[in-house]
Each structure stands twice: as structure tokens, then as C-alpha cells.
Amino acid sequence: MLSYRHSFHAGNFADVLKHLVLINILGHLNKKPKPWCGIDTHAGPGDTILTSSYALKNREFDNGIGKLWQRHDLPAALAQYVESVRQLNAEGELHRYPGSPLLFQQFLRESDRLFLYELHPSEIPLLSANVAGDRRIKAIHGDGLAAAVGLLPPKEHRGVVLIDPAYEVKDDYRRVVEILLKYYQRFATGTFALWYPVVDRKRNQQLELALQNTALKNVHLYELGIQPDSVGHGMTASGMIVVNPPWTLSADMHSCLPYLAEVLGIDGNGSYRISQLLAE
Numbered sequence: 165m166l167s168y169r170h171s172f173h174a175g176n177f178a179d180v181l182k183h184l185v186l187i188n189i190l191g192h193l194n195k196k197p198k199p200w201c202g203i204d205t206h207a208g209p210g211d212t213i214l215t216s217s218y219a220l221k222n223r224e225f226d227n228g229i230g231k232l233w234q235r236h237d238l239p240a241a242l243a244q245y246v247e248s249v250r251q252l253n254a255e256g257e258l259h260r261y262p263g264s265p266l267l268f269q270q271f272l273r274e275s276d277r278l279f280l281y282e283l284h285p286s287e288i289p290l291l292s293a294n295v296a297g298d299r300r301i302k303a304i305h306g307d308g309l310a311a312a313v314g315l316l317p318p319k320e321h322r323g324v325v326l327i328d329p330a331y332e333v334k335d336d337y338r339r340v341v342e343i344l345l346k347y348y349q350r351f352a353t354g355t356f357a358l359w360y361p362v363v364d365r366k367r368n369q370q371l372e373l374a375l376q377n378t379a380l381k382n383v384h385l386y387e388l389g390i391q392p393d394s395v396g397h398g399m400t401a402s403g404m405i406v407v408n409p410p411w412t413l414s415a416d417m418h419s420c421l422p423y424l425a426e427v428l429g430i431d432g433n434g435s436y437r438i439s440q441l442l443a444e
């Protein structure tokens with residue numbers, strides 16, 4: 165039984181890093197005219213109204229997009245990310261936050277394709293409504309982790325798979341490694357971006373070790389922490405593990421992560437990690 169609803173968390177510090185990385189990858193794909201294929205294995209609702217009861221419950225966006233919205237000293241890549249959020253907020257107030265599906269959609273060109281998977285029966289109608297009428301996009305009710313295998317390699321031979329589980333099920337930590345390897349075996353030149361939370365550092369160490377013991381190549385990790393590691397106090401950090409990142413991503417992370425750690429860290433406890441888990 166799935167209980168996670170992304171609208172409680174939309175625009176929080178984890179979304180900032182995840183979506184910053186996603187935008188860098190999509191911008192890079194668009195540097196060449198050749199079409200690409202995007203797959204979002206865990207799409208969520210696509211869009212969150214920040215004045216909804218969900219978003220207002222814990223106001224997580226306050227310590228995320230909310231702190232960046234009015235800043236004038238943003239590093240260039242972060243300014244571009246905030247600009248993407250502004251496209252949904254034409255009147256200037258921060259009222260809506262785009263999930264990964266709408267961010268993907270902003271970058272889609274005429275011949276690009278996007279597959280969105282969502283398993284939660286209450287989220288799939290919201291997602292479908294948010295992308296309705298766009299013939300480049302298919303929103304599908306189902307297990308995206310398993311289904312994406314069948315789409316690889318895409319006919320475009322260029323593209324990105326965003327893997328963004330909520331880790332409600334502990335087995336997700338194991339399953340993502342297994343599935344990432346399957347994706348890679350079918351599409352070794354694709355870019356794969358896996359989000360992870362830090363709730364209990366031991367699990368992350370196991371995840372990193374498990375990845376390092378695979379045949380994957382060219383794997384990088386980018387992490388943002390807002391509190392010191394602790395067990396039993398929720399998510400203190402989160403990160404993105406990217407297979408075959410664009411060459412521009414590392415430079416963007418070097419300019420944005422120290423800034424984000426400073427601005428979003430709680431009581432001066434911000435931190436970041438940039439590391440290469442596996443060589444090319």
C-alpha cells in the first residue's frame with residue numbers, strides 16, 4: 165500500500181538538488197538537434213499548488229525553493245533552475261511548484277518523447293491531467309522501475325531515465341541497484357539519474373558499495389545535507405547518483421552545492437559531497 169504523496173514535499177531542499185541536476189541533463193541533451201527520449205520512472209503528480217493543504221502541512225518548500233526565489237546572487241545554474249519554476253508562476257508570486265514531469269516538458273522539443281510512470285491510484289489522474297493534450301508525452305499507470313526496461317534502448321539512442329523512488333519500501337535500496345544495471349546493460353550510453361535520501365547513513369554506504377561492485381562505469385554522486393547525519397530524525401540530506409553525466413554537470417555542482425549548503429543548511433549545518441563512485 166503506497167502512502168507517500170509528493171505534494172507534501174514539493175519544492176523542498178531535496179527537490180531543489182534533484183531538479184537542478186535534471187535541468188542540467190536536459191539542457192545538455194538539447195545542445196544537439198538529434199531527438200532524445202526521457203523516462204520518469206516515478207513521476208508523481210507533476211505539479212503542486214503550494215497553497216494546498218498538502219504543501220502547507222509542513223511547508224517544506226520554505227527551506228527549498230522558498231529561500232531561493234528572491235535571491236539575486238544565485239550561481240548561473242541555480243538561476244536557470246529558478247527561472248524554470250518561474251515559468252509556472254507568471255504573476256511573480258511563488259504559487260506553484262513543477263514536479264519532474266513539467267520540468268521535462270519544458271525542455272521537450274517537437275520530436276522528443278517522454279514516458280511518465282506513476283503507481284499511486286490517486287496520483288495518476290492528476291499527472292494525466294497535467295500533461296493532457298501533449299502528444300509527445302505518455303502518462304502510464306504502473307511500476308515504472310520494471311516497465312522502463314522494456315523501453316531501452318530507445319529508438320533515439322539518446323536520453324535520460326530519472327529514477328526517483330520514495331524508498332517507502334526498504335527493499336527499494338536493493339532493487340534500484342539491480343534495475344540500474346539492467347538499464348545500463350541495454351543502453352550503456354544513456355544517462356541515468358537516481359535520487360536517494362539520507363535517513364540512516366548505513367543504508368547509503370551499502371547502496372554506494374553495492375553500486376561500486378557492479379559493472380557500471382562513469383558514475384558520479386552529488387549530495388546536499390542540511391543537518392548532521394542522525395538516525396530517527398527523518399531526512400537530513402539527499403543526493404543524486406548519475407551514470408554518464410553530461411560533462412557540464414560537475415562544474416555546475418561545484419558552483420551550486422557550496423551555495424546551497426550555506427543558504428539551506430539549518431543552523432550552519434549545511435554540507436555537500438561531490439564524488440566519483442566509478443570511473444569511465
Ligand SMILES: C[S@@+](CC[C@H](N)C(=O)[O-])C[C@H]1O[C@@H](n2cnc3c(N)ncnc32)[C@H](O)[C@@H]1O
Pocket residue numbers: 166168169170182204205206207208209210262263264265281282283284287306307308309328329330
Ligand atoms: C518522490 S515521488 C516522485 C516525484 C517526482 N519525480 C518529482 O520529481 O516531482 C515518488 C512517486 O513514485 C510513485 N511510485 C512509487 N513506487 C512506484 C513504482 N514502482 N512505479 C511508479 N511510481 C511509483 C509514488 O506514488 C510517488 O508519487
